[in-house]
Amino acid sequence: MILGGGPAGAHAATHAARLGVDVTVVERDVIGGAADMWDCIPSKSMISTGGAMSFLGRTERMGLGPTDPTLDLERLRKRIGAITTRLGKTTETILTSQDVQLIRGEGRLAGSHLVAVETSGGPVELEADAVLLATGSRPRIPGWAPIDGDRVLTTRDAYPPKELPEHLVVIGSGVTGVEFVHMFSSLGSEVTLIVSRQQVLWRKDPEVAAVLEEDFLRRGVTLLKGARAIAVDRGGSGVSVRCDDGRVAHGSHALLAIGSVPNSDRLALETAGVDVDPAGYIPINHHCQTNVPHIYAAGDLSGKLPLSSVAAMQGRKIAEHVVVGHTASHRHLNYEKAASAIFTEPEIADVGLAEADAFAEGRKIRVTKVPFAASAKALINDDARGFVKIVSDPATGVVLGGSIVGQHAAELISVIAVAVTAGLRVHDIVESMLVHPTLSEALAEAAD
Ligand SMILES: Cc1cc2nc3c(=O)[nH]c(=O)nc-3n(C[C@H](O)[C@H](O)[C@H](O)COP(=O)(O)OP(=O)(O)OC[C@H]3O[C@@H](n4cnc5c(N)ncnc54)[C@H](O)[C@@H]3O)c2cc1C
Numbered sequence: 001m002i003l004g005g006g007p008a009g010a011h012a013a014t015h016a017a018r019l020g021v022d023v024t025v026v027e028r029d030v031i032g033g034a035a036d037m038w039d040c041i042p043s044k045s046m047i048s049t050g051g052a053m054s055f056l057g058r059t060e061r062m063g064l065g066p067t068d069p070t071l072d073l074e075r076l077r078k079r080i081g082a083i084t085t086r087l088g089k090t091t092e093t094i095l096t097s098q099d100v101q102l103i104r105g106e107g108r109l110a111g112s113h114l115v116a117v118e119t120s121g122g123p124v125e126l127e128a129d130a131v132l133l134a135t136g137s138r139p140r141i142p143g144w145a146p147i148d149g150d151r152v153l154t155t156r157d158a159y160p161p162k163e164l165p166e167h168l169v170v171i172g173s174g175v176t177g178v179e180f181v182h183m184f185s186s187l188g189s190e191v192t193l194i195v196s197r198q199q200v201l202w203r204k205d206p207e208v209a210a211v212l213e214e215d216f217l218r219r220g221v222t223l224l225k226g227a228r229a230i231a232v233d234r235g236g237s238g239v240s241v242r243c244d245d246g247r248v249a250h251g252s253h254a255l256l257a258i259g260s261v262p263n264s265d266r267l268a269l270e271t272a273g274v275d276v277d278p279a280g281y282i283p284i285n286h287h288c289q290t291n292v293p294h295i296y297a298a299g300d301l302s303g304k305l306p307l308s309s310v311a312a313m314q315g316r317k318i319a320e321h322v323v324v325g326h327t328a329s330h331r332h333l334n335y336e337k338a339a340s341a342i343f344t345e346p347e348i349a350d351v352g353l354a355e356a357d358a359f360a361e362g363r364k365i366r367v368t369k370v371p372f373a374a375s376a377k378a379l380i381n382d383d384a385r386g387f388v389k390i391v392s393d394p395a396t397g398v399v400l401g402g403s404i405v406g407q408h409a410a411e412l413i414s415v416i417a418v419a420v421t422a423g424l425r426v427h428d429i430v431e432s433m434l435v436h437p438t439l440s441e442a443l444a445e446a447a448d
Helices: 007-018 033-037 040-056 073-097 175-187 206-218 308-324 355-360 376-380 409-422 426-430 441-447
Strands: 024-027 101-104 106-111 114-119 122-127 131-133 137-139 152-154 167-171 190-195 222-225 229-235 238-243 248-251 253-256 260-262 295-297 340-342 347-352 366-371 387-392 399-406
Touching: 007 024, 007 033, 007 073, 007 131, 007 308, 033 040, 033 073, 040 073, 040 175, 073 101, 101 114, 167 175, 167 238, 167 248, 175 190, 175 206, 175 340, 190 248, 206 222, 206 347, 206 399, 238 253, 295 308, 340 409, 347 409, 355 387, 355 399, 366 441, 376 441, 387 426, 387 441, 399 409, 409 426, 409 441, 426 441
Parallel strands: 024 101, 131 295, 152 253, 167 190, 167 253, 190 222
Antiparallel strands: 106 114, 114 122, 137 260, 229 238, 238 248, 340 347, 347 399, 366 387, 387 399
């Protein structure tokens, strides 16, 4: 029994079904989960439209005449709806073609081996040998933010909003916040970003954050650094965001991007004795088992890395564990080897050991870096910002990590991610004969 049909639930279901298990997925909303409906897919669809706008804004540099694209919000809304609906249907077809039973409704535990579901036809109870809790998370909304879905928005109200904000105040400068700054500033909104520390993406390498800040300033984004929002007031035709240092940011709209809370509060975890931490996340071991061994938790609910790709991999590992248990060949999930990306312009992507963490641990590393300014393809594409950095072990040459800032960084990081997961050496990358001219060549040069 799987509660939640997002990436964690859907991947666990397809993999378990392939391994011969009877699987039921309970989903209260749409198969594909928040990932497809509200988070990854609509945000990247809007960013892709913003990317098209900014590309068309510089056609003259590509040897074309000037163009003046205009945004059509209704078309954009339809485009996003078409993409999310299609993805949801595809996932649903994959599940049903493998005889996974789908139940529409809200599920909760009703005992150690029992799940209760509120369906449109009334309540049902189902027994299960193993249960996966994969109900995801939702945007965190503090008491001081009067969300109305109109002028004061969460990320889920923004695909797209009813009108393009004339001036958007984004609260929160983590991954989600900076992606929304990028999205709306490329679509034509004026944007103010409230940054609680002295740099955006404060957990990231300062060199990486600096490239992004430079791009924001070039676009005219106002950065309010060292300020923490404490109140949002709606008045007349705009909003005012008050900060703890007395500064006030005025705009037509405000958007909250300050993290998420796990959907664990309606799962009746106590009926099965499942532990939950004070923040509402469900602690798991390296097999994704909760303190009740036949009840697993995965995805955002498990409080590990909140990434769709990680949720999907947890789901896959859980299916294997349920079916074959722990075997000698079973590889645990190593969250440190998960690649992640930020879809800004330039894109930012990382995997594995970060240079700063290695220094902090006093670990000996070799760091090699190549700027895209030296790449023929980057010049052809008219965007030579950023760099490739590879971190390796100086004694063995094994690739330990890397970061890429630049065009298509989210795609290019895959090469370093495979190297990190497979334990490849820098020479394995250097000796690959890659296509010329491509951005990937910078990877081989950085590895050399
Ligand atoms: C704006 C934004 C952009 C993001 N972009 C990316 C990105 O580009 N790449 C990336 O890897 N990650 C991204 N993420 C993170 C990613 O969306 C999550 O990590 C991912 O959705 C987690 O998957 P999940 O399966 O845990 O949960 P979800 O995708 O949230 O799915 C959970 C499902 O459970 C259902 N559910 C909840 N309660 C119940 C119940 N009681 N009974 C039945 N069903 C229930 C929900 O309806 C939902 O369908 C983004 C997040 C945000 C906020």
